[in-house]
Amino acid sequence: MLPLLSSSLVSLLHPYITGDYLTGEMASELASIAERLAAPGKGILASDESTGTIGKRLEKAGLPNTEDIRRAYRELLYTTPGLGQYISGVIMFKETLHQATSDGRRFTEVLQQEGILPGIKVDEGLAPLPGGGEGETFTRGLEGLREACGEYVRAGARFAKWRATLKVTDQLPSPAAVQRNAEDLAAYAKICQDCGLVPIVEPELLIDGDHSQERFAAASQQVLSAVVSCLLSSGVALEGCLLKPQMVLPGADATGGGAGPEQVARATVEVMRRVIPPALPGILFLSGGQSEEQATANLDAINRHARQVGRCPWALSFSFGRALQASVLKLWSADRTSVAPAQHLALQLARVNSEAALGRYAGGQEGGQPHPSRLSAESLRENFRGWGGQQPPK
Ligand code: 13P
Numbered sequence: 001m002l003p004l005l006s007s008s009l010v011s012l013l014h015p016y017i018t019g020d021y022l023t024g025e026m027a028s029e030l031a032s033i034a035e036r037l038a039a040p041g042k043g044i045l046a047s048d049e050s051t052g053t054i055g056k057r058l059e060k061a062g063l064p065n066t067e068d069i070r071r072a073y074r075e076l077l078y079t080t081p082g083l084g085q086y087i088s089g090v091i092m093f094k095e096t097l098h099q100a101t102s103d104g105r106r107f108t109e110v111l112q113q114e115g116i117l118p119g120i121k122v123d124e125g126l127a128p129l130p131g132g133g134e135g136e137t138f139t140r141g142l143e144g145l146r147e148a149c150g151e152y153v154r155a156g157a158r159f160a161k162w163r164a165t166l167k168v169t170d171q172l173p174s175p176a177a178v179q180r181n182a183e184d185l186a187a188y189a190k191i192c193q194d195c196g197l198v199p200i201v202e203p204e205l206l207i208d209g210d211h212s213q214e215r216f217a218a219a220s221q222q223v224l225s226a227v228v229s230c231l232l233s234s235g236v237a238l239e240g241c242l243l244k245p246q247m248v249l250p251g252a253d254a255t256g257g258g259a260g261p262e263q264v265a266r267a268t269v270e271v272m273r274r275v276i277p278p279a280l281p282g283i284l285f286l287s288g289g290q291s292e293e294q295a296t297a298n299l300d301a302i303n304r305h306a307r308q309v310g311r312c313p314w315a316l317s318f319s320f321g322r323a324l325q326a327s328v329l330k331l332w333s334a335d336r337t338s339v340a341p342a343q344h345l346a347l348q349l350a351r352v353n354s355e356a357a358l359g360r361y362a363g364g365q366e367g368g369q370p371h372p373s374r375l376s377a378e379s380l381r382e383n384f385r386g387w388g389g390q391q392p393p394k
Helices: 007-018 024-037 051-060 067-078 107-113 145-154 175-195 213-233 261-275 292-309 322-334 339-357
Strands: 043-047 087-092 117-121 126-128 137-139 159-166 198-205 282-285 315-320
Touching: 024 087, 024 117, 024 159, 024 198, 024 282, 043 067, 043 322, 043 339, 051 067, 051 322, 067 087, 067 107, 067 322, 067 339, 087 159, 107 117, 137 159, 137 175, 145 175, 159 175, 175 198, 175 213, 198 213, 213 261, 261 292, 282 292, 292 315, 292 322, 292 339, 315 322, 315 339, 322 339
Parallel strands: 043 087, 043 315, 087 117, 117 159, 159 198, 282 315
Antiparallel strands: 126 137
């Protein structure tokens, strides 16, 4: 009956027709890794900044961007005692995956001993999208990805991440950017699963701009539904896959300012309920430039609201980079012998976000403990994380 099917139906059925599917054993192994990553009250520490991105952060903190400083900083994070209570997985950059502590223990082993799964950023950064709107990007790294994933698995990685960015204005993202990034995210996810890695699919809608929260919600819905459709038509097993979206926020320069946690929660939950299938075990939000306190308060409100309105079957947790690290880097960079206080702070940041992932964060409210952030409400926005014409990371 194939000739009678529409082309979109054929593409949806493609993996069934070609038999391009995982074995039952592999599918259940991937599903169990994804379940572990999205376990209740646990989230991911994204410490996979490329050499260029971590370099900008170190520079801002007054430190040189040398391999040993990068290694020492990641050692501080990964050897935080008790981190595994709140953190299920750590995303690393290629360089870090092969590094070890100063006393010679491989990072991957240190993490596994704490019950934390090692993960790896597999994309190669952003490039301008041919035929896209101004400032629109695609993500490089599909070429050679299968071979690279085999190597990452041998080095101990159990999951992967690929970040696409989408710019929001009244006209953007363009249909070309939505389609290209959704297709590439699905192609990446399929390759990862074939190699035994759980893919974290990250379509980051950038907060830069003056768009309203309503505009951001519409763009989120458009992007996420295209991503889900491409994942399905590429034969990605949703049970062994995780999503890493931006919360639904107004643009950083929107007139009328930011939105409070309840407003963020309502808009975010509404979009997720509309487009994310229940088969996907977890939605692990990025912090995307919010302050540490905001990211925690918004995640907490999302979980409270989801519980109240129901029909939200996925874990709603965090895969934060800046919101788990900014205060820690500030403290450590001021005095690199202050490892124990910096680790205590890292643990406290992980703890409050774990509470927020359960909708049980009491800080910021009357009688609650203050948030551990040393930066208070300081925005962690970085305008170089879209396409600023910078050289691709080495
Ligand atoms: P932020 O939480 O700092 O946005 O980082 C998450 C991440 O991994 C972006 O790729």
